[in-house]
Amino acid sequence: MLLAIDAGNTNVVFALVDGGEIRARWRIASDPRRTADEYAVWLHQLIELEGHPKDAVDAVIIGTVVPRALHNLEVLATKYFRSEPLVAGQGRAEWPIALEVDEPQNVGADRALNAIAAHAKYPGELIVIDFGTATTFDLVGPSGAYRGGIIAPGINLSLEALVSAAAKLPRIAIEAPKDNLSVIGRTTQSQMQIGIYWGYVAMIEGLTERMKRELEGPPTVVATGGLANLFDKHTNVFDAIEPDLTIQGLSLLYDMAMRGPR
Template sequence: MLLAIDAGNTNVVFALVDAGAIRARWRIATDPRRTADEYAVWLSQLLALEGFRIGDVTSVIIGTVVPRALHNLQVLSDKYFKTEAVIAGQGRAPWGFQLDVEEPQNLGADRALNAIAAHANHPGDLIVIDFGTAATFDMVDYTGAYKGGIIAPGINLSLDALVTAAAKLPRIAIEAPKGNISVIGRNTVDQMHIGIYWGYIAMIEGLVARMKSEVGRPLKVIATGGLAVLFEKHTDVFDAIEPDLTIQGLWMLWERSR
């Protein structure tokens, strides 16, 4: 089976993929100092809990936006899985689609992988929104070419900045509103929930509307990332939500690299 590793700025996601089907997934906080041995101890226990063994992993592919984390993940693959990891976007696993932007070398691996999977799953022109540490809005045309996009602060990042900079504001959990929906808060916590949640909805809807207007053709909106489901009940901007889009992209790129 394939071990697909998506190393993001906040978490590293490990997914066990068998013929395109995700059999298990785990995540751990991103720490470039974490050694291959530490990963192996953690992973071996989680594999066992799901009924798998280290020997069940025969191939590894890594996509990362944290360059410092790559070396230890490669050592993990070499030492414990006895296979040389395929690195997304490098060597025998180039992206395989046109990067029609000014600085193609700076496109994050997660955004490229999302583009691969979204284009494979959906025909036509697309907007792919990934709710991660940053919120990214990417335009992929009907040929699969990446045409550019938008980077905005992620909702957790925005909340952290607000709480850090304002001494009297409490730390709150991000959650969808329940019961009667009002955008006029009667206390500090409610006002923060409204500002963060509905402010983010307004940003999503506004940016998607501007992208659609600029492109001038129908665009299907695909959302991914752990927080995508947080917004779907209160906006109709998404045509599809695919939480595992990045892992799907890793599997498709690995299949192509073979």
């Protein structure tokens, strides 16, 4: 069974993948100081709670946008799972897609993995929107090539910055305003919810539309990340929601690496 690890800026997601199917997934807050021993104690218990033996994992692949986290995750793989891990974008797991941008070495692993997974599921040109620490909009060509995109502050990051900078503003949950028809708030909290939620919907729709204007034909818009479903309720911009796109990309990349040179 494959252990796929997606180490992001906010969370690290661990998933058990068997035959391309995700059997279980867990997340833990990102902390580059967390040791392999700490990961192992936590992860072994969760694997057993799902009904799998600890030795069920016989392969590991890691994708990370946090370079400092990589070493401890590699030690986790070699020490506790007796597996030499593949690292997305490196060695045997080099990207199987073209990175058609000016600085290909700076493309985040999550964005390349999303491109791989989205291209495998949907034909033609794609726009992939990932709701993470940052909200990213990525253009994937018909051949699967990563062709660039947009990086915007994530909604949680935006809200945290707003609350931190304004002493009298309260912390609020990220949710659709209760009065879905009005964008005029009557309380401080409702005004914040409107600004954050509908402001973000407007950004998603506006940036997606601007990207489409630069393309020859209509692309398929694929959304991923924890908040995709929240926004899908009040916009028609998404053609598909794929919550596990990055993990799927790791699984596909592992399979490609195991098949040998392309």
